[in-house]
Amino acid sequence: MKIIHNQLVEYGMDPNFAEYMAGFLLILFVVILSIVANYITKKIVMRFITHFIKNNNFKWDDIFLERRVFHRLSHIVPAIIIYYFAGSFPEQQYWIEKGVIAYIIIVGLLVINNVLNSFNDIYKTFEISKTKPIKGYIQVAKIIIFTLGSILVIANLIGESPFLLLSGFGALSAVLLLIFKDSILGLVAGIQLAANDMVRVGDWIEMPKYEADGDIIDISLNTVKVQNFDKTITTIPSYALVSDSFKNWRGMQVSGGRRIKRSIFIDTNTISFCTEDMIEKFKHIHYLSTYITTKQHEIAEYNTKHEINRNNPVNGRALTNIGVFRAYVTHYLQNHKGIRDNMTLLVRQLAPTEHGLPIEIYAFTSDIRWDVYESIQSDIFDHLFAVAPEFGLRVFQNPSGNDLKSIVGEKIMGREVDY
Secondary structure, eight states: OHHHHHHHHHTTOOHHHHHHHHHHHHHHHHHHHHHHHHHIIIIIIHHHHHHHHHTSSOSHHHHHHHTTHHHHHHTHHHHHHHHHGGGGOTTTHHHHHHHHHHHHHHHHHHHHHHHHHHHHHHHHTSGGGGTSOOHHHHHHHHHHHHHHHHHHHHHHHHTOOHHHHHHTHHHHHHHHHHHTHHHHHHHHHHHHHHHTTOOOTTOEEEEGGGTEEEEEEEEOSSEEEEEETTSOEEEEETTHHHHSOOEETHHHHHHTOEEEEEEEEEOGGGOOBOOHHHHHHHTTSTTTHHHHHHHHHHHHHHHHHTTOOTTSTTSSOOOBHHHHHHHHHHHHHHTOTTBOSSSOOEEEEOOOBTTBEEEEEEEEESOOOHHHHHHHHHHHHHHHHHHGGGGTOOBOOOOOHHHHHHHSOEEETTEEEOO
16 A cells, blocks of 8 residues: 555655555456456356366265355455455454454365265265154254354454354353254254154155144254145155054065955855755856865865764854855965065955955055055956855945845825836
8 A cells, every 4th residue: 555655756746645545546456357267267267177177087076066155265366366465455364364264164164065065965965864864954054054153253343263152152051041942952863763764755654643644855953845646745844753553654665575364254044055056157257266166175174074063054064155255365366466476365254244254355466556455456446346246245335325226216295206
């Protein structure tokens, strides 16, 4: 400034005015120099860095470029220039230097924030990220770094040691615990979720308390986001997954089989012993021919061995239409291409109810996709409802209005009308 001031005085300018003009020219020079440096950094240096990153074989540096890490760094260059020329303004030097240092610290925090985000993006490219997400830990690191950065900024502006401010944090610990309660609970819960492998991104979970039923799309420090099947998003606190119960369908997805557990109710009035005509008819059913022949031979041997009088069908052993039907359903499922043959397959009777005798199908489909699963299940029960009458069985349903009309007539205007 003295050089500029002396030069202006030599040109005949008033010394007092020359002092103000020198300050103005120096400020203008610093501003122009900072703009030029910023332009060179962003237009030339950044272009070179971008060209180098996009033309190498590494992928991780592309993520740093997308997260604008290098763009954030470029903001430090003008600050360094301003700091260098701060000594030219003795009266304002202290505050200029403090302001520039605070600015550099803030820019540094933003750079670290982008670097941590980049690390998370890079980590997501690995398969392990689906089972061990680190987003929660990165958020904790951000809280610590931004807290320390804020302390440094405040300590710099007030001219005190940052350790002096840290020593006062003991008194604020109770307040901090209240402020960061969810974050602390979320951190502990996140560690438990990861250590016990309770949930992963992509898992299908059900949590009725929060009306969540869908796939996990994000696991963070405080929350777990679930995209429900109606495309709505449910946000669940991380610690709720530890403290409350929920259902994770990952086991089903990993196994490759989805369970069918549904019953068909048979009217007990239609259950009876098989007649000779019925047995002959069953022998011509593809899935039953071998079963009927083998079972007839086994029953005949048993009755002969025990000298049982078969004139009364109650005596000894005999085939029943419900038993043959169960055998048919078992063989039908065993030969169904949509049913897994290496998982549990049961066709069993449950306890009779007022709705009839439940015949439960317990099996696993070979395709876990929802639409395919429902299609397989529907096809199976379509067939069973249609085939039950072939065994002399009737599927139970509560009487409807038409059923009642078929039993009794109605009298309309004193005349009986039969339906």
